[in-house]
Structures are given as C-alpha cells and as structure tokens.
Amino acid sequence: MTTQFTKPITLPQLKAFVNRAFYPYCPYPTDNITKNHTFYEFILVDSRSIEVTHYPDQKDKNTIAYSTCKILNIYQSKDLGFIHHHSTKPFVTPGFHIQGYTYTNYQNALFKVFFIRPYDHSWFFSFDQNCSKAIPGWFAEWWYWFGPSDAIYPTNLLKTSFEFYKKHIPDQPIRPLNKIYFHIDMGIPWICSWHFQLALHLQDMPYSLVREFRVKWWEQYNQDRCSYSNIQKYFDAIKQAKQVVQSVSKAVPLLLPSQLQQTSQKKSSLHTSTTSSSSQKRSKQSKKEKLAQLIDQLMNSSSDEEEVNNDTNDPFGGPLAQGPFEE
Template sequence: MSSKSNSPFKTKQSYSLQKRQLPPTITNTQVDKALISSPKPLTTVYSDVVKNSNISHTNTLKSISTQDPNKIIYKHIKNPCTEFLFFIEPEFKKNYKTPLDIAKRVFYPDWHYYNNHAQKTQTFYEFILVDTDSIQINPKSDPKNPGLITHTSVFIQKILTLSEWGQNPHYFKQFTASFYLPTYNYIDYMDAWKYAFIFQNIEDRHSWFFYFDKTFKKQTIPYWFVDWWCFYEPIEEILPPPIIEAFNTFTKHTESLALCPTMLSFFIHCKLSWIMYWDYVIEETPRTIPSLYRQFWTKWWNKYDLSKCNSETILLSLK
C-alpha cells in the first residue's frame, strides 16, 4: 500500500499538472488589473531570508552585530559581475523611469528574460533541471498568503557535462513526465541554469537558497557552469571569519583546477550553502549607451553550523 510522499521538494509529476501558460501576446488574453490583488506586507518568514531593513546595498560592510554579541546578522553584498540585458532605447524611458518598469515594458508579462521561443518559460527550464536530477527544488510560501512564494531552496545534486549527456548537444531527449513541450536538448539544459532561477513573485522580492547537496560527487565542471557561477557565486566578502580561514586552508592544501574557481571547488567540497537575490540596475554615463543589467546580491546563511567547516575539518576531509 503506497503512501503520500512527505518530501518537501517538487516532483517530476507535479510539472505535468501545471497548465500551459503563454504570454498574453500569444494567447491574446486580456488581463483585468482590477482582479490583481495589491502586494501583501512583508512577513517574518520573508524578512528572515531576503531583503529587509538590515540589508545594505553596498559592498563595504559585511555584517552588523545585534544586541546579542554572540549573534551576527549577515548582509547581502553586491556581486561585481552584472548581466547585460539590453540597451535602453529613448522610447523605453519615456514613461518608464525605474529599472523594473523598463524591464516590464520590454519582457513578456511575468517574464524577466527574453526568449525567441515563447513556450520556453521559467517553468520549462526549471523542469529540465528537476527531470535530469540536477537539482531538487522547494518553494516556500508566505504562511499568511500561500499563493506568494517568498523564497526557494535549491539543492544542487549534479551538473551534466556534454559527455554525460551522451549525444550531440542539439539532439533531443524526452521529459520523463508529460509536459506541454515534450523534449529538450543540451542547449536547453545549459540555458536552464541561466533561466530557471529568474523567477520573481508579484512583490518583485524573492530570494534563492542554494546548497550543494551531500549527494553531489566530485566531477568535471563544464566551462559554461563556471560562467553561471560568476553571477550567482557567494563572493568571499560574505564569508564569516571561520569559513575564510577554512577556505585559505583548502586553497593551500589542494591543487587548483584549470579554469575552475577555487571558491566553487571549496563550496562543492564542503557542501556549503548561500542566499542570493537579483534585481535590475540601469548603467549609464554621458558617453555610453544606457543599458539595463541584472544585479546579483549574495549573503551567508545565518543558521549554518560553523563547526562543520573550519581548518581542522578541512584537513581531516583532505586526508
């Protein structure tokens, strides 16, 4: 007799239950704005993980002390790498002043990237990573507003290389569960890492909790994933002192891999986690074309047990 799974992660079958959702430009469906509920106030669950009054949009200060000297609240720090999205034409700025307004003017409604294939939604790319067992994903909702996903946990289990794909990158494979697009190829798989985490909620405030799962085995890291890491990576400035010490020990006692960042190898080896969110930013100077970029922010997870990763545990794990 089978019982219902208690796993918090989304199953492959759950994607089959989702209705096909296309942009209004494809369906020609008019949206009644009166039916859209106004944004809800931030909750305790949300503020503990993502943007809050303690976040400093600067990369100078890493943490602040609370009333309890034994506790530290870590701030989000800006990643120096930004992702170019598009040039901002004068028409875009005419009636849309903020970066978010301009993005909404250009992208499909509820999309935060451009794709020539209007059926390749964020859900499509997310399902690719779940279907290949590359990740497990667990969305978290506001208890007072279950329809509002405030943050999502992503457990990274593996990264498929082209050799593991087993065929030419343009050849297609079928999803293991029914889906409105039944197939995908390795190009889609690479794009999935880029677009699966571009989800945003109605309040435009959502964060991601990334974690290298204990099942993640030592493997060859594809170059395209190194490019992904440059944007999503937990930069060294967010690390607490014990983790920095452990990182320095790891660097000293391991051989660096060609074209693979040592920080990536360190996080994989220690199965570490970090928190990330993204937003939009306009970059312009008097002599450059104004452009819209995606800006990434990361911070350390406050609840991580620092005793699990220090110089001593690193040396023991490398024996």
C-alpha cells in the same frame, strides 16, 4: 538591453517598462514563450540536476516568497547522452507538453530558471555533498553571477580554512572550481537575490537595463565544519576509503575470459573446499563492511549539520523569510 531612457526613472516606471519588455514568467528576452520558467525548471528537475522547493508568501499563497535549491549535479553533454549541443533528448518523466530538450536548453536552464520575481524573491543555494566534481567549464560563469562573492564570507573562512583546504586538492586552472569544491565538501550554503536596474553601460548611449545580483552569507551555518581538524578528518576519511577500495579490488582479481572458462570447468572441484571458501567470503564481507563504515564516516565527517527551525514551512531557520535586501 539598451532602453530609450536618457535620465534616471522611478522604481514604478522601471517596473512598468520591465512588464512591457518581457512575457510573464520569462524575465529575459525570448521569442518562444513556451520556454518559460516551468520549462527550464522541468529540465533541471527531470535530469536530477537540482532539487527545488518554493515557499508561498504567508499573505498570498499564490505568490512565491522564497525558494531553496540543492544542486545535485552539473552535467557535461556526454553525461546526459547528447551527441552534440543541439540534438534532442526526451524527458525521463512523461507528460510534459514539450517532448524534450537540447544541451543548449540545459545550459540556458541553469541561467534562466532562477530569474523569479526581481526585487522581492531570494534563493537559498547549496550543493549536495555527492555532487560530481567533473563540472563543465561554462558553470564558472554561472558561479560568477549567482555564486557568493569573497566579501560575504566570515573573515577567517577564506584566509585560513579555504587555504588549508586547497592544500589537500590539486590546484584547478579554472579558479572558481577550487571554491565550488570547497562548498561541496564543506556543505556551505549561501543566499542570492537579483533585481533590474538602469545603468550607463555603453558609452554615449541611453541607459541600459541590467541585472544586479546580491549575495548574502547564511548566519546559521556551523563554521566548525570548516575547522582545521574537520577538514583534515574529511580528507583522512577519503584516503582510508580509497585504501579499502584498493584492498577489496586486490582481493577480487579480474579474470580473463579463458580464466573464467577454466573456473567454470573446475566448479565441481571447488565444492570440496567449502571451509576455505567460507573463510574467504567472511574476509571479503568484513572488508566490505569496513568500506561501508568508512564511507559512512566520510559522508558524516565534518558534518555537524546546521540546526534547523522546527517550523516545517521554513527548514532553513528563518533568514530566508526576511526581505532579500534586508541587512
């Protein structure tokens, strides 16, 4: 946003300008005050895209000190049942004063819902390990602003673990997707905060109001999850699970409608082979149990979860409680 300022101003002056420029709980340009933080958060929670928790300030219970967000899924328009980006979809959860939302609203929600209180609020981001990897291309822009930068990773994580991880997956033409997949599979969280700043953004123009983002590594993350052995173990478990699924699929062949009818007609004769049938059922059940065990191994491999603080008010062990700009 281009301002009238032609020279730097103080932080109190900047905050006063921001308060004049934006509605409360809408720190972005809008002509519709109903599309505020509550509206956008409701879209993401109602669509099961995120799980979010806001933690109150210890001194002022009415103020959010920091928030956690687990990203469950980033949906394409077809996944949510939209005909096009501007068709309206009703909320699953009834009672909200706005009846529904569009896919454009959904996209905007991912960008605007995290603009809570500049200067003194931070987000703890993580992905659910079951998050679908059919991620729409526009989410790469979200990652550019809110995602971690290369500079915050521990030295060897990108040079060794990430490079080893990429050998196990098809290379993606949209470059951020490789790193997004890495965060999903290895359970890597990060911390993000933002604030307003004045900058000479346009040539021969007054100062512009811009957003600056700060990202931070979570020091309590267990880097052993990204070891060569755990990454290899993770992909071996996926391979074994796929093999079992294929084995179960072959054991239960698909039948054509005519075959189904013949099966129904022969139902009485099949009763005479109960012993053989019971043996087949036990075999299939055994394969299903093996599949369940491998899937459980998949979900828990490389997942020596980070130790968490016993304080239920801060399940992530304390770093979020500090100021977002503290080292």
